[in-house]
Amino acid sequence: MKESLGAARLIMVLGSLAPLFVILTIRGVEGIPDKWLLIFSLLMVVAPNLFLWWRIKTAKQLQEKRMLTTGKVEDHRDHLLVYLFTMLLPFFMASPQSPRELAAYILALAFIVFLFWHLNLHYMNLMFALFDYKIFTVHPTEGSAAQNSKYSWVLITKRSYVPEGKKLTVYRLSNTVYMEV
Amino acid sequence: MDFDFDNVDIVEFGVGFDDDNGRTFVAVIVDTSVQEALIEMALATRNALLDMEPSGYNPAEKYSAKEHLTLPVESNLAIALRALHLAENLEIDMSALQDPSEIHLYFARFVDKRGKRLTAVRRANHFKGVLRKPLLRLTSDALEVIKDRVFKLDSDFDLLIDDHYIHIMRPASFVYVAELREAVLNAVPENISALKTSLPYLSFDSIKEYAGRHPRAARLLASIRSSNEGKVINPDKLKSACKRMGIELHDIDGTLYVANENQILDFLEVLDRRRYEVDLVDGEPEAYKAYSRRPVQASKG
Numbered sequence: 131m132k133e134s135l136g137a138a139r140l141i142m143v144l145g146s147l148a149p150l151f152v153i154l155t156i157r158g159v160e161g162i163p164d165k166w167l168l169i170f171s172l173l174m175v176v177a178p179n180l181f182l183w184w185r186i187k188t189a190k191q192l193q194e195k196r197m198l199t200t201g202k203v204e205d206h207r208d209h210l211l212v213y214l215f216t217m218l219l220p221f222f223m224a225s226p227q228s229p230r231e232l233a234a235y236i237l238a239l240a241f242i243v244f245l246f247w248h249l250n251l252h253y254m255n256l257m258f259a260l261f262d263y264k265i266f267t268v269h270p271t272e273g274s275a276a277q278n279s280k281y282s283w284v285l286i287t288k289r290s291y292v293p294e295g296k297k298l299t300v301y302r303l304s305n306t307v308y309m310e311v
Numbered sequence: 312m313d314f315d316f317d318n319v320d321i322v323e324f325g326v327g328f329d330d331d332n333g334r335t336f337v338a339v340i341v342d343t344s345v346q347e348a349l350i351e352m353a354l355a356t357r358n359a360l361l362d363m364e365p366s367g368y369n370p371a372e373k374y375s376a377k378e379h380l381t382l383p384v385e386s387n388l389a390i391a392l393r394a395l396h397l398a399e400n401l402e403i404d405m406s407a408l409q410d411p412s413e414i415h416l417y418f419a420r421f422v423d424k425r426g427k428r429l430t431a432v433r434r435a436n437h438f439k440g441v442l443r444k445p446l447l448r449l450t451s452d453a454l455e456v457i458k459d460r461v462f463k464l465d466s467d468f469d470l471l472i473d474d475h476y477i478h479i480m481r482p483a484s485f486v487y488v489a490e491l492r493e494a495v496l497n498a499v500p501e502n503i504s505a506l507k508t509s510l511p512y513l514s515f516d517s518i519k520e521y522a523g524r525h526p527r528a529a530r531l532l533a534s535i536r537s538s539n540e541g542k543v544i545n546p547d548k549l550k551s552a553c554k555r556m557g558i559e560l561h562d563i564d565g566t567l568y569v570a571n572e573n574q575i576l577d578f579l580e581v582l583d584r585r586r587y588e589v590d591l592v593d594g595e596p597e598a599y600k601a602y603s604r605r606p607v608q609a610s611k612g
Contacts, residue, residue, distance in 0.1 A: 192342045195321050197422050199399035271399050279402040297426065299321065302340070305403045 138185055139304055142252035143243050145178030146213070149256060150221050150239075160227050179257050186309060189301040197299055198283070198308060199271050203292045206265040206284075213254045216242060253284050253307050263309075266292055283308060313473040314421070314429040316354055321422040322346035325401060326435070327488070328413045334490060336395050336418070337404035348464055349419040353431045355467040360478050370495055371527075371534035371583055373602035374482035382477045387498040388533060389477055391490045396420075396430040396472045411462070414438065416488045419468075431468040434484040438462055495529040496522075502529075502536045509539040510582075512546050514568045521575045531579040538583065553578065556586050556598060 151171040159167060188194075221239065226232040246252065253265055266285045271278060272294075285292065285300065287310040292298075300308035324345060325338040341349075363379035370388060374380070384393050395418060407414070414435045421429040446457045469484035470477055479485045486492070499522045503515045522528040546567065553560050558577050559570040569578045580586045580600055590596040 193322070193346055194340060196323060196338075196400075197321050197426075278398050279400040281402065283400070299422075302403075 138181070139250070139252040140243070140247050141178045141181045142185070142255065142303075143246045144174060145182050145257070146246065146252070146254045147239075147243070148175040148179060149218060151175050153218075153221075157225060159232065160225075161229065161232070179255070182255065182257065185303055186301065186311070189303060189309070190311065194302040195299060196302060196308070197297055198268075200285075200292055200294055200296045200298065201269040201271040202294055203285075204267040204269070206267060209251065209254060209265070213251075250284075250304075250306050252304070253286060258286055262288055264288070264290060268292070271295070281306070285310065312357060312360075312429070312471065312478065313475055314427050315423040315425060316350075316357060318424040319350055319421050320424050321420075322349055323401070323420040324349060325418050325420070326407050326414045327395070327416040327418065328407065329415065334391055334415075336398065336401060337407045338401040339405060339407060340403060345464075349431070350421070352433075352464065352467050353419065353421065353429065353471065356431060356471055356480055359467060360471070360480055365478075367537070368477075368479055368482070368485075369534050369537065370491065370530040371585070372604070376483070377480055378482055380479040380482060380485075382479065384472065384475060384477060386477075387501060388491060388494045389489060390494055390497075392430075392432065392470075392472055392477060392488065395432070396428065396474075408460070408462070411435075411438075411460075428474060430472040432470050432472070432488050433465055433468045434481075434487055437465055491530075492526050495526060495533050498533055499523050499529050502532045505536050506532070506539065509542055510544055510549075512565060512567055514566050517569060517572060518575055518579070521572060522579075525576070528576055528579055531576070531583050531585075535579065535582045544582070549581070552581050552586075555588060555596075556581055 151174045155164075155167055155171040158164060221235070224231075224235055226235045246254065258265065263286050266287065267282055268285050269282045270280050284307045285298070286303075286307065287298075289310070298308075298310055300310050303309055322341075323338055324341040325336055327334055327336045329335070359377070360379045363377070365379045365381050368380040368382040368388075382389055384396065401420075416432055417435050417438050418430060418432045421431070423429070446461055447454045448457050467480070469481040469488065470479045472478070477485075477489075499519060503519050503522075507513075507515065518528075518532075522532050550560055550562070550567070556577065558574045558581065560578075561568040561570050569575050577586070585601045585604065586598065587601065588596050588598050
């Protein structure tokens with residue numbers, strides 16, 4: 131499926147980095163005054179999540195609503211582990227001491243942001259978990275008719291269980307990510 | 312119509328075009344103003360249909376520009392539109408509008424608060440037609456050409472589909488959007504096997520071969536099937552009618568064959584009650600064919 135909202139997805143990926151920036155601010159970075167680090171981190175924590183809130187609000191306002199039928203549903207706990215091991219732990223362990231180390235650190239971060247953006251992992255946001263939303267991957271319906279989508283999509287919902295064949299009214303955050311509000 | 316127009320919950324817009332996989336339908340995201348316009352269009356179509364007397368769709372019939380015709384969703388003539396109506400998660404593809412010349416139709420899919428679905432379809436003539444002509448807008452003190460890509464919605468749809476029936480308002484558009492030519496040709500074997508119960512004494516070999524190549528014959532077969540469901544046609548009456556119309560039949564061991572391939576279409580028209588005779592002048596019976604016909608109710612008197 132052709133994804134859309136490229137910029138929006140990028141901001142949502144940045145939103146998923148919020149815990150990293152919080153950790154970074156607490157630890158501090160050699161050569162960068164704490165004041166500037168705090169301002170930068172606040173911006174990186176607040177702005178993307180504010181954007182995410184605005185995107186959900188816009189989807190509701192514009193009635194970007196669809197009725198989708200679930201195929202096989204997969205829990206996304208393993209993706210959270212991927213998130214933890216690729217994003218948080220390595221960067222938590224790293225403490226750049228020189229400008230070259232800091233540049234390498236930023237480059238590695240940019241690479242991971244690009245991968246998350248490219249692989250449509252922009253829903254990996256701790257804010258969802260804070261508000262008790264769960265994340266599922268929904269596969270196409272079995273024995274799909276010719277016109278049914280052949281692609282999987284991501285469902286963000288407060289349900290703890292989503293049965294196969296369920297018709298859900300959901301809001302579109304992107305072409306592959308839908309939220310049940 | 313099995314849909315609550317006063318309580319529409321979801322509106323989805325999309326277009327249909329041909330690609331390597333044949334006819335493909337994709338969803339296109341629209342804002343609330345377009346959604347409201349689509350609901351207005353569906354309402355206008357519903358109201359126009361309600362003003363007309365409904366009758367069953369017959370693929371061999373010649374219809375006027377606007378009628379209220381119904382066709383069951385399960386019909387083998389409705390395969391393409393049924394696929395659209397029943398599609399569960401249509402793919403979203405905003406790039407589908409990049410090449411409007413490829414778009415054949417546009418559609419709206421509605422869901423009411425009870426979860427009932429209605430699909431509305433319109434042939435995309437005007438939708439993309441404005442792209443060929445420059446559109447102007449008045450700025451503060453001068454007219455200027457609108458350079459943006461502009462699309463135009465119509466005032467109503469060509470047909471509505473609920474969970475039971477396709478409600479056709481423009482029969483000519485239905486033929487196009489339902490890909491009826493292909494549908495009737497594909498339905499030939501099924502229609503012939505169904506007709507064998509009504510005409511057990513008729514050899515269908517040459518008819519099947521002919522109808523597989525001629526859409527008009529295939530349409531007549533579909534029509535004959537629907538009008539003869541559960542009936543047996545009297546062979547003597549059929550032979551007599553063909554004789555009067557100049558159609559030659561061979562009777563070999565009780566099986567009837569159409570003698571001449573050039574007369575298969577005429578023969579099918581007899582079976583579909585489209586050939587008739589009027590005998591008002593002595594010694595000059597007149598034979599006609601009817602492309603459009605209505606059953607006559609006997610007047611009480």
